[in-house]
Amino acid sequence: MTGVPQPGEMTLRATSSGDTARIPLRMTRYEVVPYSDEFQDTVIDISRFLSPDSLERRRAYFQWKFLDNPYVDPMIYLAKSGDRVVGMRAFSGTKWEVDGSEYMIPCATNLVVLPEHRQRGIVRQIMEVAHTDLARRGFPIAINLSARPITHIASLSMGWRGAGPLEDVRRGTISDPRPRPGIGRVQRRVQRLWRRAIGYAKRRVTGSRPPFKRFDQAVVRSPRHGIAVDRYPWADSMAGLVKRLPYDGRLRHVRDPQYLEWRYRNPLSDYRFVYRQQHGVLEGYLVIGTKAREHAPEVEAYIVDWEASSAEVRAALLEAVLDWDAFEALAVWQGCFDASVRALLARHGFETTETDISITSPRRTVLMRPLGRADRQDAWTLGGRSLLEIGNWDVRMIYSDGF
């Protein structure tokens, strides 16, 4: 098929219910093809619909995320209308461990549909091809850690399921940046402009700058005994600490030196690494991340990973960061932590930002889909653990491509 398809131009598959399945008139048939190098410029070009970043930054991001990915070659599925790429769904390679076994798992990430091709069933067609191809390649499941409401509900409609909330808690005044469904585009724009204006006014009044400028100044001004701050991961030491600490067997990303070196090179984020050493041995680390935006300095920061050999070390790391008082807001997913860490966060003013559980305004979660037959007895398990219980997951923000 060539040229831009028209509504009703082609009808699609019958469903399992045979002739009772009516065919939507708007449905359009697209050719879905896997990524190859010839599409690189196109993929980077259409990613402008996801990000206001410059072409140069989008190119750097693509290079980092897909070409430099330590696990697999790009897993990107492109919908074509004639010779033109009009939509894509990308998966990045991730490596998880559960009870000592390791699994390569594709993590759903960039989803783009050109405006004139929306509401034609394109996402479903891309995903059907992706599911089949990823299953053929032997991956047990696919996951998504960064779905926004509309992707979330679209995923549920294609057989994905959520494991339960990751429990976003934050300290500070920045409102939930996630767009709320059910409100109009104009209203969202007004809200966005309002937030931007408030942020600008605050920065004018307080003289504050993007968070790491204040943070770096505070670190120099008030050094803390036994605490070091760096702009780069001490990958070997961090991986060594993770390996030394007791592991409860929950599903978590493998944090080896290779992963840490790669992950923290994300060109669209900035990080600071707060380390606690004793006798030359790393006893804890806390990593703060922000979005490195070109045009809108981020005023919110995130604790994207946090490990410690003891409660005392863990508290010392957090208290150092809070004493430097550099951020207007600081957020973390506390779902992965035990009661003592949650209590520590609560003592320091971290509060939940999530109220209602709703399909139309979903909490952040691990979305997943088995790539084999979903009706098999063990389809929703990995390494013997149920994937649908959030208590079986140890998910840090750094595992999500949103940070």
Added chain:
Amino acid sequence: MDRERVIRFLEHELHVNVHGGLRADTSLIESGALDSLGILRLALWIENEVGRSLDPSTIQLPTDWNTIDSILAFIARTRNHDRSAATR
């Protein structure tokens, strides 16, 4: 809740348009008649109908909302559940 009401919503608000018109067993989700935005709007409508937010972990979208009949059954089931929870 009757079928006609659901059909009116799907046709007039979500502009679902299928060959031969909507029937009780027309596939909405599996066939792609409802796109992502349509499903989201349907979810908002169903939440309004049952008078509360819906926990996504309790819904199997591909089956629970795939046809007009399954949507009606879902709404009835949810209301019954809420009624019996209230009387407990």
